[in-house]
Amino acid sequence: MFERAAVSKKRWRASVKTLLFSGLIYPISQLAPLGRFISLAFGLNVAKRYDRLFEIIDRYKCRRIMEIGTYDGEHAKQMIETAKKHFPANEVEYYGFDLFELLDEHKLKEELSKKPPPYHIVKRKLEETGAKIFLFKGDTREVLPRVVNTLPTMDFIFIDGGHSLKTIESDWRYAQAVMGPNTIAVFDDYWNRSDAGCKALIDALDRAKFDVEILPPKDRFLKEDGFLEINLVKVTRKRS
Numbered sequence: 001m002f003e004r005a006a007v008s009k010k011r012w013r014a015s016v017k018t019l020l021f022s023g024l025i026y027p028i029s030q031l032a033p034l035g036r037f038i039s040l041a042f043g044l045n046v047a048k049r050y051d052r053l054f055e056i057i058d059r060y061k062c063r064r065i066m067e068i069g070t071y072d073g074e075h076a077k078q079m080i081e082t083a084k085k086h087f088p089a090n091e092v093e094y095y096g097f098d099l100f101e102l103l104d105e106h107k108l109k110e111e112l113s114k115k116p117p118p119y120h121i122v123k124r125k126l127e128e129t130g131a132k133i134f135l136f137k138g139d140t141r142e143v144l145p146r147v148v149n150t151l152p153t154m155d156f157i158f159i160d161g162g163h164s165l166k167t168i169e170s171d172w173r174y175a176q177a178v179m180g181p182n183t184i185a186v187f188d189d190y191w192n193r194s195d196a197g198c199k200a201l202i203d204a205l206d207r208a209k210f211d212v213e214i215l216p217p218k219d220r221f222l223k224e225d226g227f228l229e230i231n232l233v234k235v236t237r238k239r240s
């Protein structure tokens with residue numbers, strides 16, 4: 001009898017674990033109803049940090065926007081729509097960089113990335129906004145050095161491309177070339193780990209040259225090896 005009770009207790013524990021993990025690890029759209037309820041109740045797996053992008057663009061009336069890592073263009077569209085509150089559509093400029101269909105399995109792993117839709121789909125979606133769209137396909141470690149001298153000074157730069165330390169360092173290096181005294185750069189992926197994401201770079205930034213602000217809110221995602229915590233970080237040149 002005791003044996004049967006122990007087995008059923010073990011089974012019960014296993015199914016609760018499966019339920020929780022199937023609910024908490026995967027994206028919200030794929031969750032089982034109870035897992036989705038638990039995730040939403042605890043505020044897990046729902047990214048809240050991106051609202052800060054639109055608040056900054058609105059507050060500082062940014063017109064020239066650069067995004068490293070355009071992905072599906074959804075946030076790009078929202079950034080452009082926010083800029084359109086202050087400028088006619090055809091005066092808003094968006095400069096987007098992504099590998100698009102050049103992202104292969106190797107790069108996907110190396111950059112801890114997500115697979116974006118093809119270039120032409122994202123281009124069409126963004127052109128519907130009426131803004132001037134400049135979309136660059138390729139690895140930013142090669143594309144940015146090639147084109148950076150042809151780009152104007154940006155009002156807002158969102159750095160959210162590859163997550164390897166090498167790529168983030170390179171993206172930041174070339175982003176600085178299009179940063180004027182008033183440009184606001186925002187990094188995604190300030191993680192609670194330093195082997196990838198922008199934490200190592202941000203923590204080492206020279207505070208005598210840059211104002212650095214880790215922006216709330218902190219998003220939290222339950223992964224197999226624990227919680228991944230993520231903040232956006234705002235960086236501007238220090239005024240002398």
Ligand SMILES: C[S@@+](CC[C@H](N)C(=O)[O-])C[C@H]1O[C@@H](n2cnc3c(N)ncnc32)[C@H](O)[C@@H]1O
Nearest residue numbers: 069071075098099111113116139140160161162
């Ligand atoms: C996390 S997603 C970007 C999300 C997007 N910024 C947003 O807010 O929805 C990262 C993107 O960077 C791109 N990427 C990764 N490594 C890259 C590299 N080395 N060069 C160019 N793009 C890269 C991926 O193709 C992917 O679309």
